[in-house]
Amino acid sequence: MNFDEILGLIGGFGKFQKTLYVWICLPQIFLAFHMLISVFTGAVPPHLCRPTWPSTGMPATLNFSLLTQPDGQSELSCTVPLNHSDAVTLGDGHPPGSCQGHWEYSNNTFKSTIVTEWDLVCDNASLNNMGSSIYMFGLLVGAVLFGSLADKYGRRIIILINLATQAVFGVGAAFAPNFYMYTALRFIVGTSISGVIMNAFVLGTEWTGPKQRMLAGIITDYFFGFGYILLAGLAYLIRDWRQLQLAISAPGFLFVFYIWVLPKSARWLMANDREEEAWELIRKAAQMNGKPITKDHELYPVQLQQGYKTEGKTKVKETHSCIDLVRTPKMRKQSLIVFYLWFVNVLVYYGLSLNISDFGMNIYLTQLIFGLVEMPARTITLFTLNRSRKISQLAFLAVGGTACLLTIFIPSELSVIRTVLAMIGKFGITASLSIIYVYSAEVFPTVIRQNGIGLSSMCARTGGVLAPMMYLLRSISPQAPMLLCGLCPLLGSALTLLLPETANRPLPDTIEDIEGTNLRSDTSTCFERVSSPKVKKNSSGMSHASDVCLFFY
Missing domain, CATH: 1.20.1250.20 (MFS general substrate transporter like domains)
Structure with missing residues (x-):
């Protein structure tokens, strides 16, 4: 009897599987947060350079209304006044066109972003995009790394490790002292995202009957979409990037209770010659689904009924x-x-x-x-x-x-x-x-x-x-x-x-x-x-x- 036939007898999508999908779907909300948070933390407000030299004609507040581009980037925003008379002077040690004073940003939309904190505009604008790409590269590394580790050590342990990694390094990113440390921490978060996404989906798939697998997979997608929507409201309420990063990461520590509620994959256990452990899980699933089995049930392998383990499979x-x-x-x-x-x-x-x-x-x-x-x-x-x-x-x-x-x-x-x-x-x-x-x-x-x-x-x-x-x-x-x-x-x-x-x-x-x-x-x-x-x-x-x-x- 193969595992799908066993699921057909104990329930392919009963109370056990529905409860499992609750545990699988909850992290999807936070995965969406981490995947899309750079929309707000890396946003580029309208900006202008305030020169260092005193000028009677320089207003106390710069006029950002002239910058019509929605992302704050325009030819005018990166046009730096070289001196009070707009004359080009090359003997001051600064390259022509660089901001010799400091950048000022419109605070109408954001209180702060990584762009305003580390001046990732104009000549440094590419760093912002590279940071997002490095995070995405973390997803690729995590997919390769944790895919193979999950096949070797099991889905559950890899999910738990990556949920912890996501929380610790996500919170760490909120306190990053510079852009490069922030990018490194986000890279590690990206690797953990892949570890959770793929192994949570596989864990659910391996416990679900064939007829319900596609529908069950779509359910997890809805929770990702819900996180997509929820992030808009959260970012609207929290305009400071460090506080927002902390708000999406700190709740990840609540997933510590998964140590007690998240089951292993019985299908994986069987494939790795741990049938006694697998059948204990099957018994619990059957009990929750209202179709209990015991050790003398006809489903049980004869070897396990008699109290000894099966030999390793070729x-x-x-x-x-x-x-x-x-x-x-x-x-x-x-x-x-x-x-x-x-x-x-x-x-x-x-x-x-x-x-x-x-x-x-x-x-x-x-x-x-x-x-x-x-x-x-x-x-x-x-x-x-x-x-x-x-x-x-x-x-x-x-x-x-x-x-x-x-x-x-x-x-x-x-x-x-x-x-x-x-x-x-x-x-x-x-x-x-x-x-x-x-x-x-x-x-x-x-x-x-x-x-x-x-x-x-x-x-x-x-x-x-x-x-x-x-x-x-x-x-x-x-x-x-x-x-x-x-x-x-x-x-x-x-x-x-x-x-x-x-x-x-x-x-x-x-x-x-x-x-x-x-x-x-x-x-x-x-x-x-x-x-x-x-x-x-x-x-x-x-x-x-x-x-x-x-x-x-």
Whole structure:
């Protein structure tokens, strides 16, 4: 009897699983806080340089109303008066155009940000974007590091370690003495975010019955969206960046009670020859679900009924590698397209999410709107996925790309229209991102699905790293970032035409299936198949369920 059959008998989504999902979903709110906090802590208020020399014509308060750009950056904001007569003097030891006094910032919106504290404007503006990219790089490092550690030591312990790391280093970032220490602490927080996201999702998936897995996965997405919305209100109330960083990090210490309530994965325990411990957990789950079993129950293995442990299982040797993803023509074509789709979805998702000040409306209202858009975007995929993976992916990418592209033709004065178009773009990309993790798991055959999802995830994180840097292109053209956010998804939409339809189709097991021969007649869905213990095990004995849908955020 495999584990899915056991779940069918003790309850695939009973009280035990529902309680587990409460514990899994709560951290998602704080994950959204950490992922998007730089929208406010790294915001750039309008700024002007106040020279050091005395001048009778210099007003006590600088006029920031001349700076019309929403992010505080404009040609005027970085035009530094070199002396009281605006004459260029080169003999004072300062480079022409550098601020020889100090920067002053408008405090109408923010009390303080990392930009105002460490003067990350004009010549130093790129440091702000690089800081966000380094945080995103932490997500990539954490995904690689804690993915392998979780397969070796278990999901629960890795989740607990990363929740503690997130709280300690998140609070530490609130007291960082300089920008470089702040960036280093945020990098460590980023690694812990990946450790929590992927292992919490996998823990829930491994305890949930096949029929409820997709719905259960969407539930966690809703909580991330709720955190997205809640951050807008929290940032509105707390305008000081250190206090805001502390407010989103300190509650993480409350998760200490997870030591007592968060269960291990019985599926992982079985795969690692710890069956007695696994069956104790199964008994507790069955009891909570109202379907109790005892040691003399027919479900129990005979060996455990008699009081001795089973012998270690022979591991199936993995015979495929990443090279197989590009070794044959059709597999190579599909792999490269899927890699690009992961990259572009995450690039545009965070390109829009982290740069909401560019659209001209109130930053808090825009954050709230973008958060609200997450909810219907996640929901609509439940109705479109089963009809067609291919058309759904293509359509939402096209919607997102077209809306972003149209924003470049709207004057900055029409901020409401630009925000509406950006909101539509965010809707399309969010829905597309919800689809790609299901679609890609069905495109890759079973024998290399783990490798395919792993490389796809790395491409996604690369997109996350480049998303903050993309806005450095504004020095070339103010429209360049949104032009990129529009053209890249449209290219992805066109490339999706070259992918196969996988909805209600046989799931490929071998590369030969992809190349056009010997397809099986099994019509199981992605989540039913890739999470089943019947699929090929990897070198650590775990099924490929551990490697699907791990890098959704």
